[in-house]
Amino acid sequence: MIIYEKAPAKINLMLDVLHKRNDGFHEVEMVMTMVDLADRLTLQETETNRITLSSQSGYIPLDDKNLAVRAARLLRQRFGIQRGVHMVLEKRIPVAAGLAGGSSDAAAALRGLNRLWELGLSISELEELGAELGSDVPFCVSGGTALATGRGEKLEKIPSPPHSWVILAKPPINVSTADVYGNLKAAEIQQHPSASAMQAALEQGSFTDVCGTLGNVLEDVTLKLYPGVARLKQVMESLGADGVLMSGSGPTVFGLVNKEEKARRICNGLRGFCEEVYAVRTLG
Numbered sequence: 001m002i003i004y005e006k007a008p009a010k011i012n013l014m015l016d017v018l019h020k021r022n023d024g025f026h027e028v029e030m031v032m033t034m035v036d037l038a039d040r041l042t043l044q045e046t047e048t049n050r051i052t053l054s055s056q057s058g059y060i061p062l063d064d065k066n067l068a069v070r071a072a073r074l075l076r077q078r079f080g081i082q083r084g085v086h087m088v089l090e091k092r093i094p095v096a097a098g099l100a101g102g103s104s105d106a107a108a109a110l111r112g113l114n115r116l117w118e119l120g121l122s123i124s125e126l127e128e129l130g131a132e133l134g135s136d137v138p139f140c141v142s143g144g145t146a147l148a149t150g151r152g153e154k155l156e157k158i159p160s161p162p163h164s165w166v167i168l169a170k171p172p173i174n175v176s177t178a179d180v181y182g183n184l185k186a187a188e189i190q191q192h193p194s195a196s197a198m199q200a201a202l203e204q205g206s207f208t209d210v211c212g213t214l215g216n217v218l219e220d221v222t223l224k225l226y227p228g229v230a231r232l233k234q235v236m237e238s239l240g241a242d243g244v245l246m247s248g249s250g251p252t253v254f255g256l257v258n259k260e261e262k263a264r265r266i267c268n269g270l271r272g273f274c275e276e277v278y279a280v281r282t283l284g
């Protein structure tokens with residue numbers, strides 16, 4: 001049997017850090033939504049009991065460090081599975097970009113193996129297992145749009161943004177999420193974006209209010225560490241995107257745009273400035 005799973009990228013419409021917890025994690029409030037830029041994961045039964053992974057991407061580990069492999073190992077160990085699997089990962093989401101590519105691959109592996117190995121696990125059971133792999137994995141299990149709290153694993157489904165274009169621009173910089181959080185002084189954050197204002201904008205289906213409520217407290221840190229990201233943000237704004245924000249810990253900057261013509265113009269304008277540019281749609 002062969003099973004296919006799509007693993008879409010996420011963007012953060014808002015990201016706030018409330019404080020650092022005693023366990024070392026940060027207490028966050030985030031609104032996350034999926035976009036239609038996706039990796040593709042194929043899961044295939046094998047004769048052996050080994051877990052193997054191949055990918056056309058040269059930028060990701062293929063061994064036990066890969067989050068999809070870790071998801072398979074977790075399921076096998078937790079449920080005493082003896083069967084193996086060969087996974088083929090077609091990577092399209094840029095790596096270490098703030099788009100949760102690895103987390104989405106892990107979530108796709110959990111969903112796919114639940115089917116392949118006939119485990120009968122519910123979505124919330126898969127989300128709980130996902131939390132053991134990474135803070136963004138539970139959200140990626142069912143996708144959509146959610147308010148995430150705790151360290152990102154407590155999810156409340158909320159309405160998706162009105163259909164719009166999302167221009168993703170990934171500068172050629174590797175940003176370490178750990179470094180960004182390490183440089184963040186949670187107690188000194190001046191302006192906290194509002195999760196409730198974003199939730200209200202989404203409930204009203206107001207594209208203008210969604211754009212006006214975008215905010216990410218990690219921007220201050222990443223933009224200071226990497227001035228190239230700050231310049232990219234300015235360029236995206238000057239090209240006329242309706243709302244512009246850095247996703248996650250960066251370095252990808254996204255622009256929300258409600259007209260196709262304008263989206264195309266912004267993409268063309270960005271191409272001289274940044275090599276990796278994608279025009280995608282929000283996923284409802």
Ligand code: ATP
Pocket residue numbers: 059060061065066067068094095096097098099100101102103105106136177248249250
């Ligand atoms: P997040 O937004 O959740 O912080 P990210 O988009 O910044 O994630 P990823 O693309 O998930 O970052 O990659 C982070 C690191 O995880 C990479 O350096 C990579 O080596 C490792 N990794 C492990 N498995 C994967 C995978 N399946 N795809 C991409 N990266 C992976």
